[in-house]
Amino acid sequence: MDTSIPSSELEALDRVVVRFAGDSGDGIQLTGTQFASATALAGNDLATFPDYPAEIRAPAGTTFGVSAYQIQFGAGSVLTAGDEPDVLVALNPAALKVNLPAMREGALIIIDKGSFTPRNLQKAGFESNPLDDDTLTKYQVLALDISKLTLDAVDPFGLSKKEALRCKNMWTLGLMLWMFTRPRKPVIDWLTNKFAKNPVVRDANIAALNAGHAFGETAELGFHLPRYRIAPARVEPGEYRTVTGSQAIAWGIAAAGLKAGLKVFFGSYPITPASPILHELARMRMFNIETFQAEDEIAAICSAIGASYAGAIGVTSSSGPGIALKTEALGLAISVELPLVVINSQRGGPSTGLPTKTEQSDLYQAIFGRNGDAPMVVLAAATPGDCFDTAIEATRIALEHMVPVMLLTDGYIANAAEPWRIPDIDDIPPIANHKPAAGEITPPFNPFRRDPETLARPWVTPGMPELMHRIGGLEKSAETGNISYDPANHQKMTELRHEKVERVARFIPPQKVSHGDETGDLVVVGWGSTYGAIDQAVRLARSEGLKVSHIHLRHLFPLPANLGELLAGFDRVLVPELNMGQLATLLRDRYLLPVRQLNKVAGQPFKVREVLEAIHEAVAQDAPKAAE
Amino acid sequence: MNKPVKLSPKDFASDQEVRWCPGCGDYAILKGVQRTLAEIGADPATTVFVSGIGCSSRFPYYMATYGFHTIHGRAPAIATGIKLVNPKLDVWVITGDGDGLSIGGNHLLHALRRNVDLNIMLFNNEIYGLTKGQYSPTSEPGTRSPSTPYGSIDTPVSPCAFALGAKGRFIARTIDTHQKHLPDVLKRAHAHAGTSFIEIFQNCIVYNDGVFDDFAERSVRDERTIEVRHGEPLIFGTARDKGLRVDPTACRLTVVEIGKDGISESDILVHDETNPHLAQMLIEMRGPDFPVAIGVIHCIEGETYAEAYEAQTREILKKSGEPDFNSWIRRGHVWTVGKDGAHPEPAAE
Numbered sequence: 002m003d004t005s006i007p008s009s010e011l012e013a014l015d016r017v018v019v020r021f022a023g024d025s026g027d028g029i030q031l032t033g034t035q036f037a038s039a040t041a042l043a044g045n046d047l048a049t050f051p052d053y054p055a056e057i058r059a060p061a062g063t064t065f066g067v068s069a070y071q072i073q074f075g076a077g078s079v080l081t082a083g084d085e086p087d088v089l090v091a092l093n094p095a096a097l098k099v100n101l102p103a104m105r106e107g108a109l110i111i112i113d114k115g116s117f118t119p120r121n122l123q124k125a126g127f128e129s130n131p132l133d134d135d136t137l138t139k140y141q142v143l144a145l146d147i148s149k150l151t152l153d154a155v156d157p158f159g160l161s162k163k164e165a166l167r168c169k170n171m172w173t174l175g176l177m178l179w180m181f182t183r184p185r186k187p188v189i190d191w192l193t194n195k196f197a198k199n200p201v202v203r204d205a206n207i208a209a210l211n212a213g214h215a216f217g218e219t220a221e222l223g224f225h226l227p228r229y230r231i232a233p234a235r236v237e238p239g240e241y242r243t244v245t246g247s248q249a250i251a252w253g254i255a256a257a258g259l260k261a262g263l264k265v266f267f268g269s270y271p272i273t274p275a276s277p278i279l280h281e282l283a284r285m286r287m288f289n290i291e292t293f294q295a296e297d298e299i300a301a302i303c304s305a306i307g308a309s310y311a312g313a314i315g316v317t318s319s320s321g322p323g324i325a326l327k328t329e330a331l332g333l334a335i336s337v338e339l340p341l342v343v344i345n346s347q348r349g350g351p352s353t354g355l356p357t358k359t360e361q362s363d364l365y366q367a368i369f370g371r372n373g374d375a376p377m378v379v380l381a382a383a384t385p386g387d388c389f390d391t392a393i394e395a396t397r398i399a400l401e402h403m404v405p406v407m408l409l410t411d412g413y414i415a416n417a418a419e420p421w422r423i424p425d426i427d428d429i430p431p432i433a434n435h436k437p438a439a440g441e442i443t444p445p446f447n448p449f450r451r452d453p454e455t456l457a458r459p460w461v462t463p464g465m466p467e468l469m470h471r472i473g474g475l476e477k478s479a480e481t482g483n484i485s486y487d488p489a490n491h492q493k494m495t496e497l498r499h500e501k502v503e504r505v506a507r508f509i510p511p512q513k514v515s516h517g518d519e520t521g522d523l524v525v526v527g528w529g530s531t532y533g534a535i536d537q538a539v540r541l542a543r544s545e546g547l548k549v550s551h552i553h554l555r556h557l558f559p560l561p562a563n564l565g566e567l568l569a570g571f572d573r574v575l576v577p578e579l580n581m582g583q584l585a586t587l588l589r590d591r592y593l594l595p596v597r598q599l600n601k602v603a604g605q606p607f608k609v610r611e612v613l614e615a616i617h618e619a620v621a622q623d624a625p626k627a628a629e
Numbered sequence: 630m631n632k633p634v635k636l637s638p639k640d641f642a643s644d645q646e647v648r649w650c651p652g653c654g655d656y657a658i659l660k661g662v663q664r665t666l667a668e669i670g671a672d673p674a675t676t677v678f679v680s681g682i683g684c685s686s687r688f689p690y691y692m693a694t695y696g697f698h699t700i701h702g703r704a705p706a707i708a709t710g711i712k713l714v715n716p717k718l719d720v721w722v723i724t725g726d727g728d729g730l731s732i733g734g735n736h737l738l739h740a741l742r743r744n745v746d747l748n749i750m751l752f753n754n755e756i757y758g759l760t761k762g763q764y765s766p767t768s769e770p771g772t773r774s775p776s777t778p779y780g781s782i783d784t785p786v787s788p789c790a791f792a793l794g795a796k797g798r799f800i801a802r803t804i805d806t807h808q809k810h811l812p813d814v815l816k817r818a819h820a821h822a823g824t825s826f827i828e829i830f831q832n833c834i835v836y837n838d839g840v841f842d843d844f845a846e847r848s849v850r851d852e853r854t855i856e857v858r859h860g861e862p863l864i865f866g867t868a869r870d871k872g873l874r875v876d877p878t879a880c881r882l883t884v885v886e887i888g889k890d891g892i893s894e895s896d897i898l899v900h901d902e903t904n905p906h907l908a909q910m911l912i913e914m915r916g917p918d919f920p921v922a923i924g925v926i927h928c929i930e931g932e933t934y935a936e937a938y939e940a941q942t943r944e945i946l947k948k949s950g951e952p953d954f955n956s957w958i959r960r961g962h963v964w965t966v967g968k969d970g971a972h973p974e975p976a977a978e
Binding site: 044237299 | 643645673674675676677679689690692693694695696697698699700701703706707708709710711712713714715717718735736738739938942945946949952954955957958959961962963964965966967968
């Protein structure tokens with residue numbers, strides 16, 4: 002987008018970044034998701050970034066109570082929510098205060114000046130009214146009394162002033178839909194459905210939406226409102242919808258259950274930002290999914306382990322602090338070699354940290370965070386849509402290898418929405434498991450007799466006749482499965498548990514270069530939700546003529562068998578991560594490579610510009626010599 | 630299932646050597662459980678023993694059934710997952726006073742209130758055995774142990790009172806060596822649909838020997854315990870000459886002697902296991918003034934978690950019809966992009 006706001010009647014744009022911001026009580030997340038839905042229906046590719054406070058209802062008007070929703074949409078491929086907004090909608094002074102530093106010069110800022118009261122200005126920490134001083138001179142400012150315009154629009158419905166002002170977000174949405182030529186109908190349909198039981202509120206909201214739209218159309222203030230058209234993106238043919246990472250995880254788990262022909266048992270305890278997975282699966286009971294809200298994180302994983310022991314697909318889900326509590330039980334699942342899927346929607350840490358903000362700092366925890374030598378398979382999803390495929394992959398590995406699998410996502414992809422080409426369940430291959438057929442195994446039965454290829458043990462579940470056996474967290478004899486304190490046996494079993502996880506690498510697809518050539522000056526290696534920012538930065542760098550490629554890892558433990566070979570094709574390795582360098586450490590350890598790091602722990606995703614700058618710096622350096 | 634015709638208690642013993650200390654009360658319980666399973670005609674293939682950590686939790690290794698020795702305190706949570714996935718299984722949880730009431734207290738609380746159909750046997754020996762003798766949450770105040778060399782100072786928890794407070798619907802007590810009593814209590818527990826909680830007074834011969842001797846020892850047992858039975862008068866004593874009554878002026882139980890002060894058997898309170906207030910009073914009884922209540926103290930019927938879940942699921946399936954995953958993920962706004970990759974222009978506004 003050009004840095005100046007175009008004034009023509011209908012300006013065509015390639016892509017645009019819009020941020021809605023207001024008080025957490027202003028309905029910003031709803032406004033954002035509805036705008037995203039309308040945008041998806043208009044055929045644009047898009048990526049969103051919901052950013053909201055940990056407090057449910059922070060004191061009104063304060064800076065820490067500001068909620069924001071950013072969306073980038075365009076005619077081409079859109080993989081991130083955008084570095085800097087082109088348009089900011091600030092529904093109160095605090096929202097302006099918090100978001101102004103993110104704005105580039107010349108951006109359009111739409112302000113509800115009706116909320117710029119002395120009290121709100123003071124709460125936001127403005128010493129003078131920014132609408133009157135030179136705070137906003139660098140920007141295009143559209144200051145409207147949205148509060149009053151909303152009150153006027155909903156006046157016929159007899160709402161209290163407080164109720165009436167709650168329609169402010171819909172008025173704003175109406176204006177934005179007009180400004181970006183998005184259809185109003187999906188929002189009206191949504192309101193009609195949401196407020197079906199409260200027709201007055203429904204009609205008031207629709208009236209506010211229409212009034213905002215009409216305001217744009219008639220430009221009552223006598224000046225020209227900008228209006229844009231963003232052509233639909235050209236994408237692969239098929240059916241599309243928007244999906245969040247949490248939805249896609251839930252659906253992936255459900256699909257895996259159907260393809261395995263097994264019940265899914267999902268034991269979970271509420272935690273931000275993982276709970277939406279529980280919510281979605283709880284509605285899907287008709288698909289042979291049992292959700293169980295346990296008394297705590299430990300019971301959540303333990304119930305899932307019990308479920309796996311009894312023959313279902315045990316799944317548990319949490320975020321970092323909850324995963325920490327599950328650690329001992331993870332060791333049990335590793336020791337008794339049961340299939341289990343553990344989902345970690347990572348958030349800022351340590352401790353309670355930043356519950357609603359994103360981070361990738363639980364990679365060490367996933368790979369190393371247990372007592373004893375306790376290896377487990379670790380995967381990470383790259384985008385909201387990729388969560389679907391990765392959840393199926395995690396379940397497949399758990400069942401085919403009789404191992405617990407950790408699936409990492411984070412607050413960003415859990416909440417962010419993107420258009421998703423909807424798969425057909427019939428195209429997904431079936432998932433096998435190690436349950437013996439009747440009579441396939443005869444007593445005496447050793448529960449730790451292994452499949453020679455995968456080293457998986459048979460999945461004999463209570464109820465199978467003749468095969469009664471005992472398992473537990475004490476070390477077991479490799480020969481009989483009985484308790485064994487024999488030194489040589491412990492060595493053997495520890496090595497077997499390692500080998501079993503390492504062998505998963507034989508069954509996963511070889512690592513591919515996500516973008517770029519197989520050799521070059523620099524490879525940027527990423528994992529998880531940084532995919533979009535890295536991809537965009539690498540594309541920009543390549544358009545500048547730099548020999549840069551992007552490798553994005555789904556399989557973090559074990560790493561793909563060919564990764565070392567691939568990395569050897571590049572002079573330099575750069576690992577951008579939303580942590581202090583966890584994958585970087587792993588790669589150095591595994592391949593003895595001098596890895597450059599780009600680390601950000603601000604609770605926010607990478608900006609494309611940040612990755613691009615790190616690429617510039619990396620290629621400017623002399624290529625380091627690989628360790629001898 | 631090819632169910633054997635008739636199994637003997639020995640058929641429920643695994644081939645593993647039992648490794649409790651010689652003289653441990655656990656041997657008697659193991660024997661009692663194996664006898665019970667034989668008598669109720671249990672199928673080893675559909676019977677599961679789940680335990681946590683501690684001396685008692687080695688129990689599953691000695692049973693020729695399915696068994697899962699899990700982690701400290703978590704057996705009720707793991708057993709819950711097992712039972713919910715396969716409600717046909719007979720699931721027994723073996724725990725102790727430390728495992729069940731200290732580190733695992735939370736899980737015990739919630740298993741009880743959810744009424745998952747589990748049989749939970751809590752071996753109470755008022756001490757930590759496997760970690761070598763520290764005081765436990767059920768130890769009497771003043772218990773001297775390696776971790777409380779000057780005596781413990783905190784109030785112990787009463788396992789059955791805890792279970793009652795957690796809305797447990799089956800609460801019973803028995804004694805490890807009381808081989809006539811223990812299997813009967815276990816049979817009742819097994820027959821009860823829902824969480825059955827059984828506290829077993831179990832002697833730790835090494836670290837807390839004789840802690841229950843004042844009422845559990847064979848020579849005094851009849852005099853100092855009362856075997857409660859639903860619908861029968863609460864009578865005890867070697868000569869069966871003592872009984873319980875409610876003192877109406879204080880809402881308390883009192884011990885009365887039959888044949889004294891004009892008291893006859895018909896004046897004795899009749900046990901009603903469905904009355905939680907009576908259960909509370911019976912649970913609290915302790916010597917020297919009162920006998921210790923053993924037997925089924927409280928039992929009320931109620932829908933189990935699995936029953937409620939299945940009933941709800943039937944309703945959901947009735948409404949949803951044959952579920953279709955492809956339609957489920959296509960609910961809401963869906964748009965189609967044509968073969969040429971072009972998106973149909975949205976209706977202009």
